[in-house]
Amino acid sequence: MKKSDHLFEERVANRLSARAFLRGGDAFHLVRASVESRRPKGLISRDFPILLWIQNGRVRLHLENERIDLVEGDVVFLRVTDAHALQARAEETLAVLLVLAPQLVDEIAARHRALRGRFFWSDAPSPARVHRDIRQLAALNQAALRLDRSRRDAHEAEAFLLPFLATLLDGVSALPPEAPSWLARACAAAEDPKTFREGAAGFARAAGRAHPHVSRTTRRFLGKSPSEIINAQRMAYAARRLTSTSDSLAEIAADCGIPNLSHFHKLFRSHHGVTPQRYRRAHQRDLVQPS
Numbered sequence: 001m002k003k004s005d006h007l008f009e010e011r012v013a014n015r016l017s018a019r020a021f022l023r024g025g026d027a028f029h030l031v032r033a034s035v036e037s038r039r040p041k042g043l044i045s046r047d048f049p050i051l052l053w054i055q056n057g058r059v060r061l062h063l064e065n066e067r068i069d070l071v072e073g074d075v076v077f078l079r080v081t082d083a084h085a086l087q088a089r090a091e092e093t094l095a096v097l098l099v100l101a102p103q104l105v106d107e108i109a110a111r112h113r114a115l116r117g118r119f120f121w122s123d124a125p126s127p128a129r130v131h132r133d134i135r136q137l138a139a140l141n142q143a144a145l146r147l148d149r150s151r152r153d154a155h156e157a158e159a160f161l162l163p164f165l166a167t168l169l170d171g172v173s174a175l176p177p178e179a180p181s182w183l184a185r186a187c188a189a190a191e192d193p194k195t196f197r198e199g200a201a202g203f204a205r206a207a208g209r210a211h212p213h214v215s216r217t218t219r220r221f222l223g224k225s226p227s228e229i230i231n232a233q234r235m236a237y238a239a240r241r242l243t244s245t246s247d248s249l250a251e252i253a254a255d256c257g258i259p260n261l262s263h264f265h266k267l268f269r270s271h272h273g274v275t276p277q278r279y280r281r282a283h284q285r286d287l288v289q290p291s
Contacts, residue, residue, distance in 0.1 A: 016046040021099045028099060034088075051078075053132070115169075183217055183221060185206060185207070242284065
């Protein structure tokens with residue numbers, strides 16, 4: 001590890017200050033660090049949050065009351081209260097650490113209520129953690145490369161953070177923070193036509209749990225069955241297709257996974273209060289020419 005990238009040897013006994021990393025009003029500082037395999041001498045305490053992700057290899061995250069083993073693609077939201085240190089558990093381990101101005105993080109939560117109680121703003125004992133697959137990790141690294149070449153101001157930091165956080169909120173905006181992560185993944189997957197075409201079975205498959213357990217959990221946290229969640233996504237998708245394409249109702253219904261056109265009409269009307277034809281006229285054609 002290069003000396004400039006070393007975050008937890010010389011300063012183990014010190015509380016790190018944002019002033020040491022964020023000079024001249026900078027809103028962020030990006031570090032890519034090869035992590036050593038020796039056990040750290042202690043924990044790093046600091047007055048700023050860090051977005052940490054594992055780009056290569058495996059890492060043990062040491063915290064005050066626990067150790068968490070991380071793999072490539074794991075992302076951790078280290079809060080000011082999360083004293084930490086890293087230890088490599090594989091060869092050629094690379095971690096990315098994005099130091100953020102505390103005021104920036106506070107202001108984001110103040111403006112975006114959906115983030116409260118999640119990620120940097122969680123009240124849970126352990127820091128929030130998510131996993132990115134190969135494609136998602138590549139997108140995160142590309143965004144970080146752009147960020148590293150940009151101005152160090154709050155606008156650029158938010159241009160990186162907000163789209164990333166928005167992808168994590170897909171499917172979870174109605175979920176309380178204590179809901180299991182597999183339910184959040186299933187809700188996000190339910191927005192994909194590949195999943196909702198399969199109906200409730202597709203939701204259970206995305207959850208990776210037995211259907212009865214999935215059903216009990218969705219009712220506990222969302223007050224809905226998997227079928228109700230899936231049908232809501234189908235009808236939202238159908239509404240978008242009606243206003244953005246000239247596809248026939250039969251084509252749209254089939255693409256939703258509902259080959260029975262009568263059933264499609266009934267579902268659509270129960271969700272939107274009007275027939276598909278009236279919805280298309282009111283939300284697409286009436287914007288172009290008066291009816």
